Amino acid sequence: MVSTFSERCYDLLRKVPRGRVTTYGEIALALGSGGARAVGQAMNKNPYAPQVPCHRVVLGDGKIGGFASGVKRKIEMLRNEGVVVVDGKVVDFDNKFLGFRVPKTL
DNA sequence: CTAATGACATTTG
DNA sequence: ACAAATGCCATTA
Secondary structure (H helix, E strand, C coil): CCCCHHHHHHHHHHCCCCCCEEEHHHHHHHCCCCCHHHHHHHHHHCCCCCCCCHHHEECCCCECCCCCCCHHHHHHHHHHHCCCEECCEECCHHHHECCCCCCCCC
């Protein structure tokens, strides 16, 4: 396989600009899967270290979720990019959330 | 192929 | 709102 599920996640996540955040569920749907856990698995194994902003991925509720190097580290990086996190939740999450799936031009 | 795991999401009490 | 249970999907043993 030249393009595994994980690689697709990285490629998609790579498009996320700085100061923006996305959710596992959105990525999963964007890849044609409803398994947000599968995305998290890919992030955990993420061989494409700092290249891929895996720290910009949070839960669908705006929560941070987890991180391979420690949730605290994730929050620190996010705060460094302009994403404020309080009580383990992203501030203005809905405003900073970035959807992948192309919206239906209705 | 089956079973187990995991950085989630949704529903129910 | 929080905790527990169930569902969903990809990866690994």
